[in-house]
Amino acid sequence: MFITFEGIEGSGKSTQLEACSKKFKACNIPYLITKEPGGTDLGQMIRQWLLNPDTSFHHNYTELLLFIADRLEHVETIIKPALQKGKVVLCDRYKDSTIAYQLAGRQLDSSMIHMLNNLTDLEPNVTLLFDCSIDVGLKRAKSRAKLDRFEDEDLQFHHHVYQAYQRLAKNNPNRFHIIKADDSIGNVQRQMFEVLKPYIKQLSL
Numbered sequence: 001m002f003i004t005f006e007g008i009e010g011s012g013k014s015t016q017l018e019a020c021s022k023k024f025k026a027c028n029i030p031y032l033i034t035k036e037p038g039g040t041d042l043g044q045m046i047r048q049w050l051l052n053p054d055t056s057f058h059h060n061y062t063e064l065l066l067f068i069a070d071r072l073e074h075v076e077t078i079i080k081p082a083l084q085k086g087k088v089v090l091c092d093r094y095k096d097s098t099i100a101y102q103l104a105g106r107q108l109d110s111s112m113i114h115m116l117n118n119l120t121d122l123e124p125n126v127t128l129l130f131d132c133s134i135d136v137g138l139k140r141a142k143s144r145a146k147l148d149r150f151e152d153e154d155l156q157f158h159h160h161v162y163q164a165y166q167r168l169a170k171n172n173p174n175r176f177h178i179i180k181a182d183d184s185i186g187n188v189q190r191q192m193f194e195v196l197k198p199y200i201k202q203l204s205l
């Protein structure tokens, strides 16, 4: 089973992914935690370039191609082998991030993005969308550390990303579960476990 965690900056998904893994551990469900970008050694290097606020790319598609390169290596060397071993893969961001950030945020060509996203046919079984308002998310991100290259984008960019996630959830109702993430960590966690309950039950059998 492949579960992805998605949301805007500061939506709290990484904290909830950690809580989810603890639950899986307690239930003796084998799992692997991973993330994009940066799930492989190569991905870690790509991640540094992508997130560094001092990076400037000179062609519109360089950023997109780096995310795709990160993903292809990640899927082949980390995600697929873990799934083949029967592990549940918990992944912080995946293809939906490319739709939200590069298609909607950067306004790159949709057919190009879909073609590149389809270079791997692996799709998540479940996607948890941590639905947080931009205000709350950016405040959280700002209180954490120096802003990265994406957090530092203008408000319009964040609006586009937010709206794209709403559209993705609406268009993929079987895969997406929306979790209201403006709330306290505990309340968000409760909602997440409620959504995951049937899957945890099935996986614990």
Ligand code: TYD
Pocket: 008, 009, 010, 014, 035, 036, 037, 051, 067, 093, 094, 095, 097, 098, 099, 101, 102, 150, 151
């Ligand atoms: P990270 O710190 O992992 O994200 P966050 O803490 O916000 O979850 O940084 C990853 C950044 O990369 C995030 O701003 C979203 C962006 N991103 C894309 O623009 N496209 C993609 O395809 C992926 C996977 C991430």
